[in-house]
Each structure stands twice: as C-alpha cells, then as structure tokens.
Amino acid sequence: MADQFFPPGMPLPASDPSSEDAGFWEACGRHELVVQRCTDCGTFRHTPEVICYKCLSFNYEWHRVSGKGRIYSHMNVVYPTHPALRERVPYNAILVELEDAQGIRMVGNLVDCSYEDIHIGMPVEVCFEDHPDKDVTLPLWKRLDQ
Amino acid sequence: MAEEFSIKDKVCVVGIGETEFTKAGVITRSEFQLACEAIVKAVDDAGLKMTDINGICSYANDRNEAVRLATALGIPDLAFSNMQWSGGGGGGSASVANACAAIVAGYAKNVVAFRALAQGQFGRFGQGLAARSDRITGQAAYTAPFGVMTAGQNLAAMPARRHMHEFGTKHEHFGAISMASYKHAQRNPRAIMYGRPLTMETYLNSRWIAEPLHLFDCCLENDGAAAAVLTSAERAKDLKPRPVYIMAAAQGNGFRYGAGAHNGPNYVTTNHDVVAPRLWQMAGIGPQDVDVAQFYENFTPLVLMSIEDYGFCKKGEGGPFVEGGRIEWPDGELPINTSGGNLAEAYIHGFELITEGVRQVRGTSNCQVKDAEISLVVSGPGVTPVSSLILRR
Numbered sequence: 001m002a003d004q005f006f007p008p009g010m011p012l013p014a015s016d017p018s019s020e021d022a023g024f025w026e027a028c029g030r031h032e033l034v035v036q037r038c039t040d041c042g043t044f045r046h047t048p049e050v051i052c053y054k055c056l057s058f059n060y061e062w063h064r065v066s067g068k069g070r071i072y073s074h075m076n077v078v079y080p081t082h083p084a085l086r087e088r089v090p091y092n093a094i095l096v097e098l099e100d101a102q103g104i105r106m107v108g109n110l111v112d113c114s115y116e117d118i119h120i121g122m123p124v125e126v127c128f129e130d131h132p133d134k135d136v137t138l139p140l141w142k143r144l145d146q
Numbered sequence: 147m148a149e150e151f152s153i154k155d156k157v158c159v160v161g162i163g164e165t166e167f168t169k170a171g172v173i174t175r176s177e178f179q180l181a182c183e184a185i186v187k188a189v190d191d192a193g194l195k196m197t198d199i200n201g202i203c204s205y206a207n208d209r210n211e212a213v214r215l216a217t218a219l220g221i222p223d224l225a226f227s228n229m230q231w232s233g234g235g236g237g238g239s240a241s242v243a244n245a246c247a248a249i250v251a252g253y254a255k256n257v258v259a260f261r262a263l264a265q266g267q268f269g270r271f272g273q274g275l276a277a278r279s280d281r282i283t284g285q286a287a288y289t290a291p292f293g294v295m296t297a298g299q300n301l302a303a304m305p306a307r308r309h310m311h312e313f314g315t316k317h318e319h320f321g322a323i324s325m326a327s328y329k330h331a332q333r334n335p336r337a338i339m340y341g342r343p344l345t346m347e348t349y350l351n352s353r354w355i356a357e358p359l360h361l362f363d364c365c366l367e368n369d370g371a372a373a374a375v376l377t378s379a380e381r382a383k384d385l386k387p388r389p390v391y392i393m394a395a396a397q398g399n400g401f402r403y404g405a406g407a408h409n410g411p412n413y414v415t416t417n418h419d420v421v422a423p424r425l426w427q428m429a430g431i432g433p434q435d436v437d438v439a440q441f442y443e444n445f446t447p448l449v450l451m452s453i454e455d456y457g458f459c460k461k462g463e464g465g466p467f468v469e470g471g472r473i474e475w476p477d478g479e480l481p482i483n484t485s486g487g488n489l490a491e492a493y494i495h496g497f498e499l500i501t502e503g504v505r506q507v508r509g510t511s512n513c514q515v516k517d518a519e520i521s522l523v524v525s526g527p528g529v530t531p532v533s534s535l536i537l538r539r
C-alpha cells in the first residue's frame with residue numbers, strides 16, 4: 001500500500017450503468033488500457049458513453065490501445081481539496097494524449113517524475129496501480145524513455 | 147430575416163438589487179432570506195410592486211426555488227418559472243435571456259432573475275461529490291481518483307498551462323486581469339477587497355493553488371444575493387429608472403465541449419467561441435463597439451481566453467492584449483470588471499457582474515466609463531453551457 005500514489009481515503013472509481021463503463025475498469029484490472037470505440041463507424045470516445053456521438057450507433061467495443069502517449073498538459077496541485085490529500089500535496093496531474101486513439105486524452109498522475117521535469121510533449125506509458133482491498137485498479141503513467 | 151423571433155431591444159432591465167457581500171460564512175441570515183432581500187430591492191428599484199412580478203428565473207441549480215419564493219413574496223400568479231440547466235456561473239446571462247424569452251413570448255410581464263449564494267451555509271460551490279464519497283461514478287470517475295476534483299483543477303489549470311505552451315502566455319498576463327479587478331474594487335465600497343489593493347509583486351509571490359494558478363487567479367468564496375427585474379421595452383418607458391435594453395443574449399455549448407476527462411476538441415477555448423458569433427449577430431455590432439465589459443472571472447486564464455473567444459483579439463493573443471492597462475478603468479481601451487468582479491468585489495456566481503453591467507449603462511458605476519452605451523456581460527467561461535448579454539442605453 002505504501003507505494004500507492006495517493007494515501008488511503010481518496011475517492012475510487014465505480015462503474016456507472018448509465019454510461020456502461022464497467023468494461024473500462026475491468027480492463028484496468030487485467031492491466032490493459034482500453035478505449036471505447038464505435039463498431040459501426042470506428043470513432044473513439046472517452047469518457048465512455050452509451051451512444052456514438054458521430055453516427056448514433058449504440059454498438060461499441062473496448063479497443064485495447066498501446067498505452068503510450070504524450071503529455072498534453074499538466075499541473076502541480078498545491079492546495080489540498082480533499083482530506084486525504086492534506087499530507088500529500090504537492091502532487092502532479094497530467095493530461096495524456098494517446099498515440100493511437102484519434103487524439104483521445106486521459107487524466108492521471110506521473111508516478112516517477114518530479115514536477116520540475118514534467119513538460120508538454122513528454123512521452124509516457126500507462127502503468128497500473130492495484131487496490132486489491134477495494135477491487136479496483138487505476139491507470140497511472142510513467143516516463144517512457146525514447 | 148428572423149427579426150420577429152429575436153428578443154433584440156424588446157426587453158429592458160428596470161431594476162437591480164443586491165444584499166451586502168461578505169466572505170463565506172459571515173452572513174447569518176439564511177440564503178433564502180438573501181434571495182428575498184435582493185428581489186425586494188430590485189422590485190423596489192424598478193418602482194414596481196411585488197404583485198406585479200409574475201416570473202422568476204435562476205441558474206446553477208439555485209436552492210431557492212421559484213415557487214417557494216413566489217409563496218413567501220405573495221406573488222399572486224406565477225406565470226413563468228425557469229431554471230437554466232447546469233453550467234454553474236455560466237448560466238447567469240442565460241437566466242436573464244430566459245426571462246427575456248418569456249416576456250417576448252407573452253408568458254410573463256415582469257420577471258425577476260436572481261442568484262443567491264451563501265457558501266458559508268452550504269459549502270463551496272464546485273467542490274463536487276468527490277470530497278464526500280468513497281466511490282465516484284460518471285465523468286468524475288476519470289478525474290477525481292487522480293486528485294483532479296475542483297473547478298480550478300478541471301477547468302482552468304491545465305488549459306492555462308496549454309495556452310502558455312502554445313502561445314507564450316505568461317503569469318504576468320493572468321496577473322494583469324487580477325490587477326484590473328483589484329484596482330477597480332478600490333473604488334467600490336461594496337467590494338470585499340475594498341481597501342486591499344494588489345500589486346503585481348504580491349500577485350506573483352502569492353501561493354500556488356494548482357500551478358500554474360496562483361491564489362489571486364481564483365475567485366472569492368462569498369455570501370450574498372443579487373437580482374434584476376425585466377420587463378418589456380414598452381412597459382419600461384413608463385417606469386422611473388433609465389431603461390437598460392437587452393440588445394442581445396446568447397447561450398450555448400459547443401461540439402463535445404462537455405466531453406469527460408478534458409476531451410473537448412477546443413482545449414484552449416472557453417465554450418464562448420460558439421456563443422459569441424450568435425451574440426454579435428443578434429446585436430448587429432462587433433467587439434469594436436463595446437464600451438465596457440464584465441468578464442466572469444472564475445479563474446483569470448479563462449478571462450483571457452474569453453477575451454479571445456469574443457474576438458477582441460485573435461486566439462493566442464489574449465496575453466499581449468491585456469498588457470499595458472488596456473483593460474483598466476479609466477484610461478484603458480476596454481475596461482473590464484469595473485466593480486471588482488468575482489475576484490475582488492464578490493463571487494455571487496457572476497450575477498453581480500450583470501448588475502454592474504446595468505450600472506454602467508445607467509451611469510452609476512463606481513468606475514463609470516464615460517458615456518458608456520454598449521455594455522457586455524460574459525458569464526462563466528469554461529463551463530457547460532455558457533451565456534452572455536449585451537446591454538445598451
């Protein structure tokens with residue numbers, strides 16, 4: 001537990017029947033990063049939704065992506081906005097543009113880098129943080145040396 | 147061509163009312179009472195009786211429901227009530243626009259639009275469910291577990307960083323927006339930051355909230371309420387206050403702007419890029435015609451991007467645009483946030499920017515732009531949906 005990015009007490013994700021996103025979190029549990037893709041027109045979408053915004057199809061698949069991307073933007077959170085973060089600030093949050101999913105972005109944290117070394121365009125790769133007692137796995141990010 | 151279906155120049159603001167504004171938690175009267183007080187003042191300012199009011203509009207899921215207000219205030223026949231969906235402060239101008247629509251459509255004659263916000267009693271707006279839940283679902287499940295929970299973190303910090311990267315925007319540019327609000331607040335005794343001027347040095351040395359956001363990039367947290375009374379241009383002529391015409395109003399949400407986890411296609415825009423063209427089209431004027439503007443400051447980088455989205459400069463040039471006092475009263479070309487705005491007057495979810503926009507047209511602002519005829523109000527950049535107004539003499 002000690003090597004988790006955040007201390008215990010943070011809100012953890014739960015799947016939401018109204019957006020049918022259980023598949024995303026189940027894939028994280030297998031240490032696979034997936035993006036929802038329309039099986040009729042091929043459009044990716046994130047965060048998950050029941051319908052394709054482009055062709056209005058309700059058919060989709062969970063498409064496994066490489067898990068590689070580049071930092072699109074980032075911040076260093078200093079003011080703790082949740083009780084569990086009081087002793088944890090500062091921490092980084094990054095926005096990653098995936099390399100192989102039509103520009104889909106994901107929000108996460110870079111686990112192995114001081115904030116000063118983070119820059120836009122930096123290549124990163126997904127890594128997974130298991131929370132076995134809570135039955136959930138979070139997708140986080142690590143530097144990808146070119 | 148669709149002139150007859152436009153609200154242009156058909157409705158006027160004839161009354162405004164505000165409670166005092168304080169830091170969150172100072173006012174001990176209930177939020178509902180604050181709503182009533184602001185509405186009573188606005189109706190009185192218009193020279194109307196409460197029994198003349200037959201419509202109530204608000205936004206941001208205001209807790210003080212129209213029917214409770216109508217009941218408490220003795221309104222005999224509430225013919226129209228309306229809540230602008232979601233969008234937090236982005237719905238401010240839309241609440242006025244919806245009142246206009248009701249009046250032009252004949253649903254109601256005299257309509258109140260208002261916002262009451264006692265953050266001391268109900269907690270900070272935008273804090274989100276994440277702070278109170280072990281498990282989080284929906285779009286927030288893709289941000290909150292990574293410590294990205296608040297409006298500042300979601301709407302402003304990372305888009306600001308991207309804007310800085312793409313266009314070379316500097317902290318001093320964001321600081322210029324904060325400085326303008328604080329400078330103007332020094333002339334406004336109603337302002338929370340009255341008597342507390344800000345220097346660029348203090349701004350730059352202020353603590354980080356979420357770098358690149360400094361403390362002074364973020365709006366205040368307050369208690370208070372504000373309201374406006376609207377009626378038809380025809381009826382406004384018979385009332386005592388100088389009528390303030392609604393020249394145009396627009397609201398909206400761009401393509402996929404509401405996509406979760408920062409997946410909106412236009413990352414360094416505020417959602418006003420889709421609303422602004424409709425606003426200018428309805429008004430039949432452009433940014434060059436604006437005398438004074440109120441740009442909702444939830445966070446200063448979003449003000450800078452709104453200025454771009456309304457076409458006062460090109461996308462990416464907002465930084466240089468705000469330099470050199472251009473946005474400061476009295477000498478700037480485009481004075482903005484002349485009461486001190488959300489940063490230095492009070493954060494009443496931007497309704498206090500609407501009342502200030504009205505004062506500018508009436509000629510009663512503490513930072514009065516000489517002979518101001520065209521007054522722009524921009525509500526809630528970076529949220530979904532957003533809205534804006536053009537007020538005129």
